[in-house]
Amino acid sequence: MNIESNGYVATGFVEDVPVYDEGDLAVVHGDVVESVERLSKVVAELVGEGRRVVVIGGEHVATIGVIKGYRAGGFKPCLLVFDAHLDLRYEYLGVKYSHASTFRRVLEILGDTELVYVGVRAYSREEMELAKSKPGVTVITPRNLELLGLANIVAGVRRSLARCESVYVSIDMDVYDPSQAPGVGNPEPGGLTSRELLPIIANTVDERVVGLDLVEVAPPYDAGGVTSVLAAKTLQEALIALNLKLKPKYSPASS
């Protein structure tokens, strides 16, 4: 399978983005806590070298480790999350390090920060009450998108993140509608299309983005590999958009 390297909205090509592949993290199968700990150490090291870290998964629990690493590296980023779920449970099936508890743990690590969700449409009562009780949490649903349109959603996200010095972006592939991304652990109907999400990403990612992840691709459920293709395209869009924002706007005359 092959996809072209151009952005969908962001004008550019992914081969122009300076990327270094750090390889795979050596996880300990069956030991989530230790695996997350290892991830946080690797991320802290890379952040210490001044790098922007891009993590591809896998379980959304990975984001806990990444944020731990950023915090250790001195960052307290705002969060821009694309997800069908809030992932704010205190624990899930007795487990505190779970994809359903990711942002509960992240908020424990960061303390109060701006947390902007796009695409949320599935949550427990406990999660929604917690989200409502936190002034920094903004939830934008697919229904909001339908009623307000893309431009207003983009403006709303930007407004919510306006005062942030740094932003961390987390993309859970279940934000997409299951018809477009069936290969995820918890498919939830009523999701976004690629023609909605790619423009939102391209227009909200800017130079303040210090890192990002794309998670929850589950190849065993991914008939035809369509979710992996969309994941690659989504990551490509985010990287091209970010790279464009990092480029100097003008070059001073040399002589």
Ligand SMILES: [Mn+2]
């Ligand atoms: Mn998630």
